[in-house]
Amino acid sequence: MQDTHPSTGTPPLELIRQALEHLGHMVRLTEEAGATTHTVVVATGLEAPSVPESFGQYLVGVLAGAVGHDAQLSSDLLAQGVDAQAELQKKVISLIGNTNNFRTEKEILFRDTKRNAWMAEGIVHALMVLRAQHPSDCVVGAVHAVATLHPIPTQQGLDSVALYLDGTILVVAIGESKASRENGTDQLTEAAQIFRDIDNNQYGAQLRAELSTFKAILPPDLKAQVSDALWRNNRCYLPFIAHEAEFDLHARRLVLDRLSPPVDRKRLIALRLVDFHSFFDAVADSMRAAVPLVVI
Structure with a gap:
């Protein structure tokens, strides 16, 4: 039996x-027709004030150990106690800072290249875990496994790796998240370069390691599909672009056209924000407030 928080119960x-669950009801990812080199998926519902608050609470929960590789919540590894709370508070501050006031060039660089980048990865993690329980057009089937969220901003390696079912076939979903207020097209090009490197076998070691972890938690009927050939033959690329300034989501993109997967497995996930900085500031505020609620 878990303890209850003394103020919230x-x-x-x-x-x-x-x-x-709130995110599952509020955020919608919907496929749009019109692109020829990739598939466009647009997120809506991100602007409701309660949404960044829920994202922040979820991200603190992930850092505290509440989300397993099976995309399910569990208290087995959830941090507890005063020392764990202090440790988590220190970790959160290292990731997002003490405040949302960024004035110096160094502070703004931290916000734009580390803080927002890490939170964008965390939002992608949440969207993939949501796909285990809620239908959406993020990917075509239910997610059955997710990789651990990077605990360090700009950590080397793939931003997101997951397994989902397309009918009865497992597919490796590989996500690359980018967050830029004004440069969506440039960020998409950068994400596509990571996918090109995967096509060129530069991430085989990480993908094999992730699949080995996933295999341990899959049911027997799916476990048999997991091998080195899985990521080579059945993979889906997911560039997640958080942006404010609009860019042409449906334009022909040669950087995506040249990638190995078919069009329906190159899915541009557009996370359009009306007020880019306010959204990420609100997520950060929620994270700072959530620490004493998540670890007690």
């Missing part, structure tokens, strides 16, 4: 579950 895992 809510067990930490229930708080995280409620945040995730």
Whole structure:
């Protein structure tokens, strides 16, 4: 039995579950026709004030150990106690800072290249975990496994790796997240270069390691499909672009056209934000406030 928070009366895992469930009801990822070199998926519902709050609570829950590789919530590894709370508080501050006031060139660089980048990766993690429980056009089938969220901003390696079912066939979903207020097209090009490197076998070691972890938690009927050939033959590329300034999502993109997967497995996920900085500031505020609610 989990302890309940003295002020909210809510067990930490229930708080995280409620945040995730709220996101499942509020955020919609919908496929749009019109592109020829890739598939466009547009996210809506991100602007509601309650959405960044829920994302922040979820991200603290992930850092505290509440989300497993099976894309399910569990209290088994959830941090507890005063020392763990202090450790988590320190970790959150290192990732997002003490405040949302960024004035110097160094502070603005931290916001734009580390803080927002890490939170964008975390939002992608949340969207993939949501796909385990809620239908959406993020990918065509339910997610059954997700990689651990990077604990360090700009950590080397792939931003997101997951397994989903397309009918009865497992597919490796490989995501690359980018967050830029004004340069969506440039960020998409950068993401596509990572996918080109995958096509050129430069990430085989990481993908094999992730698949080995996934295999351990899959049910027997799916476990048999997991091998080195899986990521080589059945992979889906997911560039997630968080942006404010509009760019042409449906334009012919040679950088995507040249990639190995078919069009329906090159899915541009557009996370359009009306007020880019306010959104990420609100997520950061929620994270700072959530630490004493998640670890008690």
